[in-house]
Amino acid sequence: MKQxxxxxxxxxxxxxxxxxxxxxxxxxxxxxxxQLAALLATFQMRGITVNELIGFRQALMETRISTDLxxxxxxxxxxxxxxxxxxxxxxxxxxFVVAGAGYKVAKxxxxxxxxxxxxxxIMEEHGVRFTADSDxxxxxxxxxxxxxxxxxxxxxxxxxxxxxxxxxxxxxxxNLLGPLVNPCCPSYQLLGVANLAQMRLYTQVFxxxxxxxxxxxxxxxxxxxxxxxxxxxxxxHYERIYxxxxxxxxxxxxxxxxxxxxxxxxxxxxxxxxxxxxxPAQTQCVIVNAGFAIQIMEPEKEIDxxxxxxxESLESKxxxxxxxxxxxxxx
Numbered sequence: 001m002k003q004x005x006x007x008x009x010x011x012x013x014x015x016x017x018x019x020x021x022x023x024x025x026x027x028x029x030x031x032x033x034x035q036l037a038a039l040l041a042t043f044q045m046r047g048i049t050v051n052e053l054i055g056f057r058q059a060l061m062e063t064r065i066s067t068d069l070x071x072x073x074x075x076x077x078x079x080x081x082x083x084x085x086x087x088x089x090x091x092x093x094x095x096f097v098v099a100g101a102g103y104k105v106a107k108x109x110x111x112x113x114x115x116x117x118x119x120x121x122i123m124e125e126h127g128v129r130f131t132a133d134s135d136x137x138x139x140x141x142x143x144x145x146x147x148x149x150x151x152x153x154x155x156x157x158x159x160x161x162x163x164x165x166x167x168x169x170x171x172x173x174x175n176l177l178g179p180l181v182n183p184c185c186p187s188y189q190l191l192g193v194a195n196l197a198q199m200r201l202y203t204q205v206f207x208x209x210x211x212x213x214x215x216x217x218x219x220x221x222x223x224x225x226x227x228x229x230x231x232x233x234x235x236x237h238y239e240r241i242y243x244x245x246x247x248x249x250x251x252x253x254x255x256x257x258x259x260x261x262x263x264x265x266x267x268x269x270x271x272x273x274x275x276x277x278x279x280p281a282q283t284q285c286v287i288v289n290a291g292f293a294i295q296i297m298e299p300e301k302e303i304d305x306x307x308x309x310x311x312e313s314l315e316s317k318x319x320x321x322x323x324x325x326x327x328x329x330x331x
Contacts, residue, residue: 001035008042019055020062027063027157036164040172048173050204056173057180057205063157067134067149069184072141074106077293078179079192079223081118082171088259088269090224090285091192092119094310096274096326097290099145100319101309103297106141108182110151116259117266120150125267126323127331136330137184144325147184154183180205189213190293192224196232203234212236214296216289225288227252227281233292237299247291247307249284256281274320287311 004014004022014022026036043052075098077091092107099105109119120130130150131137141147152158158174165172179191179202189211193199199215206213213235220229227244228251244251256279259266272278273286291307298306313319 001031001039005035005038005042008039008046011046013049014052014055016051016055016058019052020059023056023059023157024063027059027160029160033164033167036161037168040161040164040168040174043173044170048176048201050201050208053173053176053180053201053205054208056177060155060157060177060181061183061185063155064181064183065132065154065156067132067137067154067184069106069134069137069141069147070187072104072106072138073187074104074141074147074184075188075190075293075297076106076108076179076182076186077190077289078108078182080175080179080194080198081223082175083194083221083223085222085226085254085257086116086259087222087224087226087257088266088273088282089117089119089122090226090257090289091190092122093270093273093286094190094290094293095146096323097286097310097313097319098293099326100313100316100322101290101294103145103294104141105146106137106149106182106184106186107146108149108151108179108184108186110178116261117263119148121263122267122270123148123150123330125263126327128327129331131330140326140329143329144322146322146326148326148330149183151178151181155181176201180209185211187212188293188296190289190296191215192222192289193217194221194223199232199234207236212296212299214292216292225285225292226254226257227285227288228254228257235296235299247288247303249288250280252281252285257285274314274323276314276317276320283314287314
């Protein structure tokens, strides 16, 4: 580790294989917390390269608890977090809308870190019991189009850095890795990022993975399509900046996307969205994210048609019925 730190202090880049081996050593508890803290702080200040990030990811995927959902070709919808906006659970709502529209979703999530409530908090508020059992996950995916993968159950290597991450109290490279280590290796991914630098980084990583993707960013630094400003979308097929009005939506005020002050507040907003009783701002924000997720799987469809499919999933109550069936299967 001392040699690695010396090279990083000298602004050298590590190879993909070096970071892969480094992460494998970290996962086996071979370094003291002081060295791990120095490593994480160095990457946070200096930034991380595409090859370094891919190497770290490879090691985490090698040590993961795998689950075979690949034959279903599911999508994952997730944000990096860290935008400091404390929005309601837009991506989690969008997952149920997409599942209600008939597509398979394998949502990889965790507890909230910088927000009041993460996806796992929402699931727990609805009585969901997390599992790593492949049969249960497959049954959920088959019967309601959605399986939920609670991240800590699948990444034992992350336990080796849990204490130092807590003591640092700031975002580290492991926050960057979170969206890349869904244990089922989804065929499709909609990823929201908080800034354009992250957009460039993740886009280059996805190009090297066997994943069809869209990376989205609202230009006022939301890690999702917030409709509070113009937003950028990058896929394998195109790169474009949209205004809310381009898609028939009205601009949203940031205060309209608040996730509340408690996990119970967040769960109530989640329920209102799926039951069709949310505010217009909340509803259209979920619909537009779900629409772009659908387009990843249906690239021949225009985005307007994909948004219509998302809207129909909500209005027909299919998204709500998906939630009810999901809770029945997983509680």
